[in-house]
Amino acid sequence: MGNKAAAPEKIRIADLPTGHPTAFELVPDAAARAALAKALDILKISKLRFSGTLTPRDKRDWQLDAQLGATVQQSCIVTLEPVTTRIDEPVARSYLAELPEPEIEAGAEIEMPQDDSVEELPATLDLGAVMAEALSLALPPYPRAPGATLEGAQVTEPGKAPLSDQDTKPFAALKSLKDKLQDPG
Secondary structure: OOEEOOOOOEEEHHHOOOOOOEEEEEOOOHHHHHHHHHHOOOOEEEEEEEEEEEEEOOOOOEEEEEEEEEEEEEEOOOOOOEEEEEEEEEEEEEEEOOOOOOOOOOOOOOOOOOOOOEEEOOOEEEHHHHHHHHHHHHOOOOOOOOOOOOOOOOOOOOOOOOOOOHHHOOOHHHHHHHHHHHOOO
């Protein structure tokens, strides 16, 4: 398949062989996983592995194809209990020496390109940063513990009736007024 990189987090593109793919594998230690968990504002990263290849596409462009594997713990959005999630995600990035310029008309907004996996070719590729970004994007945005449900909270001043969902509807006030007008007492 190609050369196995010594697993450095940063690879100088100019040092890579252009005739075949270069394999890499990152398996951060406990301290690095703890630092990444803190940066991502999650409870814990138990396991983390990022492995794949960097393949030359032509004389100056490169393709990264990798697999991200992780076991993470996040707080449940309802109960705040730890929720463990297993992540197995493919990661693909194209690094181009020359990015195509977006066509901009006078006064027009710039639109994001359709392919968000295309990036400008850096002199040094930080595989650790690519791994962290891929993990961040793969995290569940709203983790829930099994059986956790969000019940409607009703908070009000003592002695007053709490607002219900029905009370917040646009015509609830009119119905209340109508009911008062129809009540002779």
